[in-house]
Amino acid sequence: AQTVTQSQPEMSVQEAETVTLSCTYDTSESNYYLFWYKQPPSRQMILVIRQEAYKQQNATENRFSVNFQKAAKSFSLKISDSQLGDTAMYFCAFMKPPPSGTYKYIFGTGTRLKVLA
């Protein structure tokens, strides 16, 4: 069974600084997707960034980028120029598409990020 591990329960960063959140996963599959979701106090999960495993190039979305190391099964999120609005829980998630999967998302336990003014 696939597992997703986030080893940093809490992190803090000064506004405008850069922070990296860690995520490792365990799978024997070669075709899968990885995601970072943000959950602010409103509880609504919002997609931050996604990565297809077959793509070697790391995904980027404005201030957010990932470091995808397929062999090491590592998927870290880098937030540049941190803003107060980035304060939230961040969840790493794994998803396996058909035929071997069902588009089921498996989430890690989350990292609580606080951006300090």
Added chain:
Amino acid sequence: EAGVAQSPRYKIIEKRQSVAFWCNPISGHATLYWYQQILGQGPKLLIQFQNNGVVDDSQLPKDRFSAERLKGVDSTLKIQPAKLEDSAVYLCASSPFIRRDLGTEAFFGQGTRLTVV
């Protein structure tokens, strides 16, 4: 476009009572998920529908939980009877999944926070 709608936002019940949650996914989304998020943990999949058929309900406690998706659109999740350990946020999400290379993003509602006393 309108997002995933859930109701109620909050619910407090006594143990052994029953409760129901409602979800209206984004129009046209074929896949609907119910996740349980216990405080301090990542979301755990309870059940996944593709249109009105069940794809995965392996982690649904079927002796007390039930779910249905009416005509492949709205869904309800019911707990009867509730236990103290059911206290959690129940998240509904939907995704289009029209093609394998599309729709891998799940869109989440704001969830229902259930407290069982």
